[in-house]
Amino acid sequence: MANNNHTDGQIERRQFLKRTLGAVGVASLPLPISQALAASNGGGNLAPNVPEWTLTQGEPILSPPYGQPSRFEDGVVRTPTDLTPTKTSSWSFTPLQDLNGTITPNGLVFERHHGGVPDIDPEQHQLMLHGMVEKPMIFDMAEIKRFPQVSMKRFLECSGNTLTEWKQPTGKTVQDTHGLLSCCEWTGVRLSTLLRAAGVRDKAKWILAEGADAAAMTRSIPMEKALDDALVVYAQNGEALRPEQGYPLRLILPGFEGNTQIKWLRRLEVSDAPYMTREETSKYTDLMPDGSARQFTFVMEAKSVITFPSGGHTLPEKGFYEIRGLAWSGRGKITQVDVSTDGGRNWTQAKLEGPVEPKALTAFRLPWRWKGGHALLQSRAIDETGYVQPTLQALIDVRGLNSVYHLNAIQTWEVSSDGGISNVHV
């Protein structure tokens, strides 16, 4: 009863204040309430003044029905590349420097489309599974959702992530350099469950996956991967796939390069050999210095990047900062991340946020006291196979400068004595 009285008293007091201030604002001042308050109290919404948003009711529920970020976060958006002549066969970058934790919000997951984003009616979408199987099958979306469901948190990285950085530092922010990277909880059915329904024949070694977009995007997938941890998913982070992520159905191949994870998935053809599609011959192959090209380089190797502080940030003053970043490996779990503040001469082991999941983004953190001088920040990931993230020079020594994809080298951010941070090669 005492509480009720207290609450009632608060409401009455607020209503009184609102009425009084409102009357004052309308009658004698051209300023809004907040500015009137600021003028009369000298401090606006800051202490000791009570902020304006505390003195009145906020927006009701369903404002809007599908929630949106605060208007003060409107700078946290995907950004486009300037490397493509069209906007439909193009890509956009995830703002990793503005995110926290390891899950990428669905509206910020990077995009890579080869023929634009199709607008697919799920009731008219089918998945065909045929080729070297006992019984070719067609599933509609309702049937696919009735199969036993699995969810996995897994990273998604374009094999072209960081590709502009081979020869010289070009990206200003971590969004520019590493933004073709995201991580979601994906939900769907195991591909092996669908394959079992069709009955894969013994000689089958590959599966062609095809999308329903205007590129009818295709990649050949090894059967071994299909039977291991491949998923056919209809949801990301709890909701239906976003259209730009393959709605209503896509393939997820944990740890593999992004373009193999066919979006708007409509067909799977089982065969004894790869199909040598345009993507797996002319595009997603790695040209070596001798003129040969590596093909079917599916796995994204261990990599990490410091997201705070990173390129484009400015440290306002000397003192404590927590160095934060992300590490990941297509071969399994991250076991260790080391951080250097002197360009790789000395390293300290960072703390990993647990539980560490395989083929998922893993957050690392290290307390740091900036003394105000020059610093070179780097991170180095090690995965459960013992693979150590290499320097850029070590990669170039083996692969030259024309392989384009799979640049997983250590990234360096230079902190200048005025606190400005930029992308450098050391």
Next chain:
Amino acid sequence: MYKTIASIALLSLVGPGMVMAQNEDYGLGREATDKEIVGWNIDVPPSGEGLPDGSGSVSEGKEVYQAQCLSCHGADGKSGQMDRLVGGNGTLASGSPTKTVGSYWPYATTLYDYVHRAMPFHSPQSLSPDEIYAVTAYVLHLNGIVEEGTTLDADSLPKIKMPNRDGFVRPDPRPDVDAEACMSDCKTGK
């Protein structure tokens, strides 16, 4: 007693169903018909399996190219703002490699497959088999891979040997860099 047995029997008919073991046949989906498969099965692997009837010549392909491809790839296949299709031979081991159909693509079947599934860009899957054979022949001719009088069909296309057929390495040889996790007084990047 009779009443109890009767209600159990009734429950088993209209009741909550059975808990299934894992990996059972879920009975979901249906068998795809031949007609359905034919409608969607558009891929053409290096064996040429799936190539349709029809044919097209280099000269017919020049007309298709000029009507459908020139605005993106240029009159010569080298000068449009989209992918370069022609030239680049002998550049793959150089400092500025040029990857084209002629210099890089290992299989001619891929050209048929890709043109059919995704070209022309603004109207994919709109060309007839004859037109696709023809424009494939023309692009191969621009690259000096087939003669001017060539006509391609399901039999001849898979037999074309592309210059870079043997230029691809499999399986993936990575990990190819053996880095060390030095912790103090280490040698830096360069």
